[in-house]
Amino acid sequence: xxxxxxxxxxxxxxxxxxxxxxxxxxxxxxxxxxxxxxxxxxxxxxxxxxxxxxxxxxxxxxxxxxxxxxxxxxxxxxxxxxxxxxxxxxxxxxxxxxxxxxxxxxxxxxxxxxxxxxxxxxxxxxxxxxxxxxxxxxxxxxxxxxxxxxxxxxxxxxxxxxxxxxxxxxxxxxxxxxxxxxxxxxxxxxx
Numbered sequence: 001x002x003x004x005x006x007x008x009x010x011x012x013x014x015x016x017x018x019x020x021x022x023x024x025x026x027x028x029x030x031x032x033x034x035x036x037x038x039x040x041x042x043x044x045x046x047x048x049x050x051x052x053x054x055x056x057x058x059x060x061x062x063x064x065x066x067x068x069x070x071x072x073x074x075x076x077x078x079x080x081x082x083x084x085x086x087x088x089x090x091x092x093x094x095x096x097x098x099x100x101x102x103x104x105x106x107x108x109x110x111x112x113x114x115x116x117x118x119x120x121x122x123x124x125x126x127x128x129x130x131x132x133x134x135x136x137x138x139x140x141x142x143x144x145x146x147x148x149x150x151x152x153x154x155x156x157x158x159x160x161x162x163x164x165x166x167x168x169x170x171x172x173x174x175x176x177x178x179x180x181x182x183x184x185x186x187x188x189x190x191x
Contacts, residue, residue: 035063038082045086050093061089088155129187136186140179147175148183 039059046058062085075081140148146165150156151172156164158172165172 034066034078034082038079041079042082042086045083046090049090054093058086058089058093061093062086065089091155132187132190133183136183136190137179139186140182144175144179144182147172148179151176 042059042062043055046055050058062082065085065088066082137145137148143165147161150161150164151158158169158176161172162169
């Protein structure tokens with residue numbers, strides 16, 4: 001059975017095995033049950049699209065995002081939701097690899113060159129930069145922070161954010177602009 005997910009549509013069936021242990025509809029998020037029920041299907045999904053050594057990390061990322069999501073309502077279509085998150089995790093991984101200059105397969109042929117550049121001082125400085133960036137995001141006004149998090153961390157489009165927040169797309173653009181300017185200003189002040 002083909003367990004690939006067509007873009008733009010939630011998945012109807014992953015596999016008979018994955019559906020056997022499916023929690024009842026409307027149940028609260030039971031991560032342990034969902035991990036055993038949907039983990040194999042997610043692994044197959046990622047095996048076709050990513051480096052085999054990354055599959056377990058990618059599956060874990062899906063469940064970490066699910067666990068940290070602050071949803072107001074129970075998930076109606078668990079499969080659709082999980083595989084949408086899986087696609088977002090995969091996109092995030094590819095973007096991170098591209099930003100690091102790694103080949104799309106995730107290969108680390110030049111790992112020796114990278115390790116030479118990662119001195120303890122650079123690691124410490126990067127951690128400090130990361131902490132300042134997180135603090136700058138947390139210091140944003142609530143609506144700007146929400147729009148920024150939806151767009152940058154959940155990969156939502158401006159249209160989807162507008163619908164979720166009940167505002168216009170132009171308002172989302174303005175909130176994002178304000179958020180980016182404030183973050184940049186705060187990071188510049190902290191240097």
